[in-house]
Each structure stands twice: as structure tokens, then as C-alpha cells.
Amino acid sequence: MGGEADVGQILRDVDGPRSLLVLGDTGTGKTRLLRIAGEQAQERGTRVLSARACASETRHPYACLHQLLLPVRDELDVLPASQQRVLRALFAPTPDDVPPDGMVLPTAVLTLLTRLARTGPLLLTVDDLQDCDRASLAVLSFVTRRLTGTSVTVLFSAHGQAPPPDLPSDLAVLSLGPLSPRAAARLLDAQPGAPTGRARLELLRQAEGNPLAIIELSGAGERTRGIQQMFAARLDALPEETRRALLYAAAALPQDQLGTVMAALGCDDLKVWAPAEAAGLITIAEGRLAFCNPLTRTGTYHRQPAQLRRQAHRDLAAVSAHGPSHLAAATVGPDESVAAALEAASDQGDRFTAARALEQAALLSPLDHDRARRLTAALTAASDVGDPAWVRELYTALCQASRDPEPARVAACAMSEALSLLTFQREAFDLLLEVARQTPDSDGTTAFALAAVATGIARQSGLPEHWALLGSFLGRGPEDDGQHTDVLAALTALASATPGPGRPARLLTAASLARHTDESDLCAEQFRQAGEHLRARGALGPLAWTLAAEVETLLGLGRWAEAESLIEEGLSYAAVHRWTRVEMDLEALGTTLRALRGESVPGTRFTSPNWRSVSLHENRATHARMLRACGLTAMVLGDGDGSFRHLRTLFTDAGDPLDPFLSPRCIAELAAAAHRTDRRREGAHVLARVRRSQGARATSRMTLLMHHAAALVDEDADPEHHFQLAVVNPEAARWPLERARARLDYAIWLRRRRRPLEARAQLTVVLEAATRLGARHLAESARGELRASGVAEAPASTDPLGELTAQQRQIVRLAADGLSNREIGEQLFLSPRTVGSHLYNVYPKLGISSRHQLRDLLVCEK
Numbered sequence: 001m002g003g004e005a006d007v008g009q010i011l012r013d014v015d016g017p018r019s020l021l022v023l024g025d026t027g028t029g030k031t032r033l034l035r036i037a038g039e040q041a042q043e044r045g046t047r048v049l050s051a052r053a054c055a056s057e058t059r060h061p062y063a064c065l066h067q068l069l070l071p072v073r074d075e076l077d078v079l080p081a082s083q084q085r086v087l088r089a090l091f092a093p094t095p096d097d098v099p100p101d102g103m104v105l106p107t108a109v110l111t112l113l114t115r116l117a118r119t120g121p122l123l124l125t126v127d128d129l130q131d132c133d134r135a136s137l138a139v140l141s142f143v144t145r146r147l148t149g150t151s152v153t154v155l156f157s158a159h160g161q162a163p164p165p166d167l168p169s170d171l172a173v174l175s176l177g178p179l180s181p182r183a184a185a186r187l188l189d190a191q192p193g194a195p196t197g198r199a200r201l202e203l204l205r206q207a208e209g210n211p212l213a214i215i216e217l218s219g220a221g222e223r224t225r226g227i228q229q230m231f232a233a234r235l236d237a238l239p240e241e242t243r244r245a246l247l248y249a250a251a252a253l254p255q256d257q258l259g260t261v262m263a264a265l266g267c268d269d270l271k272v273w274a275p276a277e278a279a280g281l282i283t284i285a286e287g288r289l290a291f292c293n294p295l296t297r298t299g300t301y302h303r304q305p306a307q308l309r310r311q312a313h314r315d316l317a318a319v320s321a322h323g324p325s326h327l328a329a330a331t332v333g334p335d336e337s338v339a340a341a342l343e344a345a346s347d348q349g350d351r352f353t354a355a356r357a358l359e360q361a362a363l364l365s366p367l368d369h370d371r372a373r374r375l376t377a378a379l380t381a382a383s384d385v386g387d388p389a390w391v392r393e394l395y396t397a398l399c400q401a402s403r404d405p406e407p408a409r410v411a412a413c414a415m416s417e418a419l420s421l422l423t424f425q426r427e428a429f430d431l432l433l434e435v436a437r438q439t440p441d442s443d444g445t446t447a448f449a450l451a452a453v454a455t456g457i458a459r460q461s462g463l464p465e466h467w468a469l470l471g472s473f474l475g476r477g478p479e480d481d482g483q484h485t486d487v488l489a490a491l492t493a494l495a496s497a498t499p500g501p502g503r504p505a506r507l508l509t510a511a512s513l514a515r516h517t518d519e520s521d522l523c524a525e526q527f528r529q530a531g532e533h534l535r536a537r538g539a540l541g542p543l544a545w546t547l548a549a550e551v552e553t554l555l556g557l558g559r560w561a562e563a564e565s566l567i568e569e570g571l572s573y574a575a576v577h578r579w580t581r582v583e584m585d586l587e588a589l590g591t592t593l594r595a596l597r598g599e600s601v602p603g604t605r606f607t608s609p610n611w612r613s614v615s616l617h618e619n620r621a622t623h624a625r626m627l628r629a630c631g632l633t634a635m636v637l638g639d640g641d642g643s644f645r646h647l648r649t650l651f652t653d654a655g656d657p658l659d660p661f662l663s664p665r666c667i668a669e670l671a672a673a674a675h676r677t678d679r680r681r682e683g684a685h686v687l688a689r690v691r692r693s694q695g696a697r698a699t700s701r702m703t704l705l706m707h708h709a710a711a712l713v714d715e716d717a718d719p720e721h722h723f724q725l726a727v728v729n730p731e732a733a734r735w736p737l738e739r740a741r742a743r744l745d746y747a748i749w750l751r752r753r754r755r756p757l758e759a760r761a762q763l764t765v766v767l768e769a770a771t772r773l774g775a776r777h778l779a780e781s782a783r784g785e786l787r788a789s790g791v792a793e794a795p796a797s798t799d800p801l802g803e804l805t806a807q808q809r810q811i812v813r814l815a816a817d818g819l820s821n822r823e824i825g826e827q828l829f830l831s832p833r834t835v836g837s838h839l840y841n842v843y844p845k846l847g848i849s850s851r852h853q854l855r856d857l858l859v860c861e862k
Contacts, residue, residue, distance in 0.1 A: 021158060022034065057131075061134075137167075140154075156171075264320070314327070323341070358374050362375045372407055375398040384542070386579070388422050413432070484660055551589045596773075599776070627658075814827065
């Protein structure tokens with residue numbers, strides 16, 4: 001359900017004395033969280049006592065306490081006789097029993113729990129504390145305040161965002177908000193018969209991250225009777241005018257303001273909402289109305305007859321800025337006027353809204369040619385959204401509705417993009433090629449789209465035959481393997497000469513060329529500008545094609561915190577839209593980043609179903625990323641042979657690159673592995689092939705990498721000459737990690753030739769660069785070489801956060817300032833669970849165990 005980090009936080013506290021209150025609205029997973037915590041605690045040998053408060057037992061004193069302690073009713077003999085009597089009366093009351101006075105019962109419960117904890121850790125869980133009877137709550141509060149120093153942990157859960165009254169004021173609180181988009185998508189995927197395409201995206205939006213809503217809406221489909229019954233009692237108890245008002249609120253779009261709903265109602269008195277607010281169904285604040293639970297909206301809407309729902313939409317259409325959408329909801333059967341209104345309004349809002357409106361307009365179109373035009377526009381918008389399943393649905397509908405050449409070209413571009421995101425590169429390229437040959441007279445915009453998609457597929461597949469055929473899309477002759485830059489330059493020129501492509505498309509095309517020519521700073525900036533435009537429009541489809549390339553660019557520039565944030569963002573998009581290859585690419589790049597930071601752990605494997613089912617032969621870029629990630633991980637873990645084996649597979653036996661762009665840029669890493677495993681001759685053979693493939697126009701970066709590799713494996717070369725060329729060139733500063741690695745290898749070479757003073761100078765710079773980057777493995781290697789060169793010990797950092805990455809330091813400082821995980825995530829563009837995971841990882845490094853100790857640590861630092 002996406003609560004892995006929350007369960008982890010709870011379980012970390014089970015081994016020590018701690019009390020925690022879990023808060024959340026209906027359906028956020030409080031009960032499941034406590035249940036999982038209890039189950040996993042039992043697996044670790046912790047004794048668990050559980051209770052769930054019940055509203056119907058609120059008037060019965062000690063009902064909740066009775067449920068909690070019932071499993072240990074036969075273990076009271078360890079208590080003094082007076083305490084035994086009062087507890088036995090709790091389990092088997094008689095008419096002669098009198099209510100316990102004052103502190104007798106609370107003290108007896110405290111003594112019992114303390115005695116039980118002497119035999120091992122004890123976990124108490126009480127769910128739905130807001131329904132707990134007051135007598136039990138008083139005892140639980142008394143006990144909770146006094147359990148410090150024992151191995152008893154208490155976990156409460158309660159509905160809402162505020163703790164129930166009478167609980168200890170210092171009780172730690174964990175608030176459960178909505179699931180992250182990635183976790184919500186995973187939960188939906190786990191449901192049997194989960195919807196796909198547009199219906200999937202609409203469900204995720206409607207559920208708003210509420211786990212229960214995701215499960216119920218997925219199972220309900222068009223049958224919402226079960227959801228209606230959840231809220232039937234509270235809805236039926238409302239006055240008629242409030243039920244009518246709630247119907248209009250449920251029919252309104254999220255963009256509709258409260259004033260719009262009230263205008264449609266013909267009412268200006270806010271009192272109409274008071275009963276629903278009192279019942280906990282809605283909240284009203286700052287001119288907006290919100291349902292407390294997404295299922296409440298669904299239950300409210302479908303509990304009313306279709307005639308009333310239709311009238312609500314008509315009334316809303318008369319006053320809403322989104323009138324066409326409401327008219328469509330009130331329309332039965334084809335209606336050209338409504339379809340035209342939807343089409344005209346489709347440019348309002350994001351691309352998802354546009355695609356949905358255009359698809360709806362197509363369904364309402366009486367004439368075939370209008371339907372085909374609107375389906376074509378919907379298909380383009382859905383492709384911009386980036387959902388392959390939705391694109392496939394619209395592609396099928398368009399193929400049935402029209403055989404015209406121009407819609408066929410547009411449809412082929414969209415479908416090929418979808419197939420590529422799903423890893424089917426051959427099928428995607430063949431579809432484009434077929435359409436290009438059958439309809440050669442494309443207009444400029446469509447011709448650019450065909451060429452851009454074909455080039456993107458060729459870069460992902462890495463197949464020579466795809467690169468060789470790109471000329472047919474660009475009006476050129478067949479391309480050879482060594483002319484990839486010329487292809488990208490021609491595509492960039494076509495983008496500039498064609499009026500159709502927008503600014504984001506031109507930026508992305510230029511960024512791709514800049515990446516290929518290793519103009520990394522320019523590439524990163526163009527990616528950033530294009531991303532701003534695309535995110536603002538909700539056009540995630542084009543981003544899917546460039547996320548991995550942008551991450552690699554940022555990694556090369558040493559901007560690792562930005563790369564990590566982009567990986568997290570991209571994995572979220574990939575989970576929501578089911579971008580198979582993007583998820584694989586980012587998983588590999590995440591592993592690469594951990595290796596660069598020295599955070600790799602043994603047993604890292606790419607074992608998800610994607611890696612077993614996808615053809616890596618036609619996804620060579622993804623394959624290359626996976627091989628590099630495995631090679632670097634093995635290197636960090638000291639497995640030289642494994643490192644060489646993976647990095648060597650980036651090239652064929654003859655030395656040709658698996659991927660024409662990524663493989664050559666790993667030549668220095670391969671050479672380092674070859675040098676350490678005494679395979680210099682094989683490394684030199686690959687280096688020679690890389691030199692030939694780069695020709696006379698090698699980029700500055702490739703020249704530096706080849707010099708570094710030559711110094712390590714070329715036995716006919718002067719190592720010092722190549723080392724100096726790899727580190728002295730000012731251009732090398734643009735790629736700090738690659739330069740630092742070259743300096744480290746140069747220093748090792750110098751030390752072994754008994755030139756320790758020169759080696760120390762290089763190593764000092766390496767250590768500074770590694771510390772700045774957060775490359776712990778590189779820093780440790782530099783310290784080891786400094787010791788070997790005669791430095792007694794590299795000076796220890798006085799900064800308590802010195803061993804943390806840049807992003808971890810940011811998170812620690814914000815947490816020490818009192819910000820919650822959610823607030824930190826909003827500032828750093830991370831999910832709250834990612835923030836929690838980082839804090840969990842840094843506590844042991846800082847020698848602390850809780851959040852409040854961060855403030856003390858940083859105060860000492862200051």
C-alpha cells in the first residue's frame with residue numbers, strides 16, 4: 001500500500017521504549033499499518049497485545065482495556081494479591097465488585113506490563129482510539145506516560161489529523177497522508193481486473209492517494225452500490241436541501257469553485273452545508289469545498305437518480321467555466337453542438353484534460369469525418385500525456401474510424417512512441433517506416449514528428465539497421481555507423497526550419513545533439529527549460545524519452561542531488577503511466593548513483609519481472625545502463641573480475657560498442673577494471689576500436705576518457721603523458737568525477753614510481769573533489785593512497801555531516817529545523833517516504849537514534 005517506510009519507522013521503534021500515535025483519515029491505511037507492524041514484530045520475537053476500539057462499546061467502562069489484556073488474563077499470578085483482584089474483576093466481574101478507586105487499576109496494569117516485559121519486548125497496539133471508552137483511555141494514558149525505560153512499545157491509531165483528548169501531550173505522532181503517486185499506482189496494479197488507459201488515470205486522480213478509495217473504485221467499476229452503502233446512513237440523515245447541495249458538489253469538477261456550485265444551486269446561504277460539515281463529510285475553507293474522503297464524492301453522486309444527476313450537470317454548465325464538460329455529462333447520444341463545444345474548449349487546462357475532452361467530443365460526434373478529426377487530436381494529446389495504454393485505445397478507435405493518410409501518420413507517431421516506451425523498438429520502428437513509405441508526402445510538422453520519433457527509437461534500440469534507415473526520414477542517403485552526430489544535427493536543423501514543432505520539441509532536439517557532442521552544461525540547461533514547459537502543461541510523454549539522458553548528464557556534471565530527485569520523479573511517472581523501459585533505465589541509473597556514492601550493498605540484482613521479460617537486444621541503451629551499473633557496483637564491492645566482466649560486455653568480442661553513445665563513455669571505467677585484473681591487452685584492444693569509432697572529431701570528453709584509458713592499458717604509450725593530458729586540460733573540470741578518477745590513478749602510478757610528493761598533491765585534490773561530490777568510495781581510496789604515500793592519516797573532518805551526501809545534508813538540516821517529512825519533500829521535490837528513508841539511513845552514520853537529537857548535534861556543530 002505504499003506504507004513501507006511508515007512500517008519501517010514503527011518497527012525501528014519496537015526494539016526500544018517508545019509510544020507512537022498514528023493519525024489519518026478514513027482509508028489511509030492506519031489499521032493495516034498497525035497489523036503489519038504487529039505481524040513483523042511477532043516474527044522478530046516480540047510479544048504483541050492488540051485491541052480495536054468500537055463506537056458501540058464507548059459507554060462500557062474498560063471495554064477496550066478488557067480486549068487488550070484478555071490474552072494475558074492467566075498470567076496475573078506474578079502480581080500482588082490486591083492488584084490480582086482488581087484485574088480479575090476486569091475479566092470476570094461479579095455483582096459484588098465495586099469500581100476500582102483512583103490509581104489502583106492503572107497501577108495494576110502498569111505493573112503487569114512491566115513484569116511481562118521482563119521476559120522479552122512487548123508491543124501494545126490499539127486501533128481506532130477515537131472510539132475508545134474514557135475509562136480505558138485514562139488507564140492507557142497513565143501507563144503510556146510511565147513506560148519509559150522498559151521494553152514496552154505502545155502504538156495507537158486514531159481517525160483525523162488531531163490526537164484524541166486526554167492523551168499525553170508529548171506522545172509522538174505519525175500522520176498518514178495520501179499515498180505518493182508511485183505507491184498509489186502500485187496498489188492499483190495489485191488489484192484484480194484493474195482498469196487501464198484513461199480509466200486508470202481517472203481513477204488515480206479521483207482516489208487522491210487514498211488506499212481504500214483505490215481498492216474500492218477499482219473493484220466497483222460502474223457498480224457503486226457498495227460504496228453508496230458506506231455512507232448511506234450519514235447521507236440519509238441529512239436534510240433534503242443538504243443532500244441536493246452535496247450532489248451538486250459531487251458533480252462539480254475539481255476546478256469548480258464553491259461559488260460556482262452555489263450559483264448552480266441557486267443558493268447563497270452557507271448554512272446549507274452545515275449538516276454535512278458536522279457529519280464529517282466535507283470541509284469548506286478559502287472558498288473551496290472538499291470531500292473528506294474521495295469515496296464520499298462517489299457515494300454521494302451515485303446515490304441520487306440519473307435524472308437529478310443530469311439536472312445538476314445542466315445547472316453547473318450554465319455557470320461554470322467548464323460548461324462543455326458538464327453538458328457532455330448531461331448528454332445522451334450524439335450531439336454535434338456539445339462535441340464542438342468540447343473541442344473548442346480542449347485547449348484549456350493540461351493535456352490530460354484536453355485528451356479526455358477530445359475523446360468525449362469524438363464519441364458525441366454524429367459524422368465520421370468529425371469523429372476522425374477529434375480522435376486524431378485526442379490521440380496526439382494522449383501521447384503528450386504519455387500513457388501507452390490510452391494511446392493504444394485511441395489508436396484502435398482511429399484506425400476503425402478513418403483510413404485517411406494524414407491521420408494515419410499522426411497515429412503511427414503516437415503508437416510508435418507508446419510501443420517504444422513499452423520496450424518494443426523493432427515493432428515501433430517498423431510501423432513508422434511502413435507509414436513513411438506509404439505516405440511520403442507529409443507536411444513539415446508531420447515529417448519532423450516522424451523523424452524525431454524514429455531517431456528516438458534508434459537511440460534506444462542502438463541497432464545499426466535503425467541508424468542506417470534514419471536517412472529516409474530526413475531526406476538523406478543511408479547513414480553509416482560513424483555519422484550519428486550528423487543525423488542529430490540534421491534533425492535539429494529540420495526542427496528549426498519547420499514551423500510546427502513548439503519550443504519544448506526544439507529544446508529537446510537541441511539537447512539531444514548537445515548530449516551527443518558532450519556539451520553537457522548546455523544539454524542540462526536545455527533539458528531543464530524543456531522540462532519546465534512540459535511539466536506546466538502536464539505533457540509527460542516527451543519527458544519519458546529524455547529522463548534517462550538528463551539523469552546521465554547530471555551525473556556526469558557531478559550534480560548528483562538533482563539526478564537523484566529526477567530519478568525519484570521519473571520512477572513516479574513510470575509507475576503511474578507504466579513506462580516499462582523508463583522504469584528499467586531509472587532503476588539502473590539509481591544503482592549507478594549508489595555505486596558512485598559508495599553506497600552499494602552485496603546482492604544487488606536486476607530481478608524484477610521487467611528485466612526477465614524485456615528483449616535487451618532491441619533495447620541496447622537500457623542494457624548498457626544495466627551493465628554499467630553492475631560493473632560499478634562490483635568495483636565498489638571489490639569484485640574486480642565481476643566489474644571487468646560487466647563492463648567488457650558493453651562491447652562485442654571485436655570491440656564494437658553495444659550502444660554507440662553509452663559504451664564508448666565507459667572506456668575509462670573498463671580500462672580501470674582491466675588494469676586491476678591484469679587484462680590490459682584486452683582493454684587496449686577495445687580502446688583501439690573506440691579510437692577508430694570516434695575518428696578525428698572526438699569530443700573533448702571522449703578525448704579525456706581515451707587518454708585516461710590509454711595511460712592504464714596501452715603498453716606502447718607513455719602513461720605519464722596520457723595521465724597529464726587527462727587531468728591538466730581545463731575542459732576536464734566539467735566532469736569532476738572522471739577527472740578525480742584520472743587523478744587517483746595518476747597518483748597511484750606516481751607513488752609506485754617513488755614520487756610520493758607529486759602523488760600527495762594529486763591525492764589531496766582527489767579527496768577534496770570526492771568529499772564535495774559525496775563519493776565515499778573514491779574518498780576512501782584517496783585516503784588509503786595518502787597513507788601509503790607517507791601521510792600518517794588524512795585529517796578527519798570536523799563536520800559531523802561530512803560523510804553525508806549533499807542531499808542528505810539538506811534533509812538533516814531541514815529536519816533539525818523542525819520541518820516534517822512532507823514539508824522537507826515539498827522543498828526538495830521528494831516524496832515524504834524518500835525523506836524518511838534518507839533519515840533512517842543517516843541516523844547510524846551520525847551516531848543518533850531519533851529526530852530530536854539532530855537539533856542537539858547541529859547546535860554542537862555551530
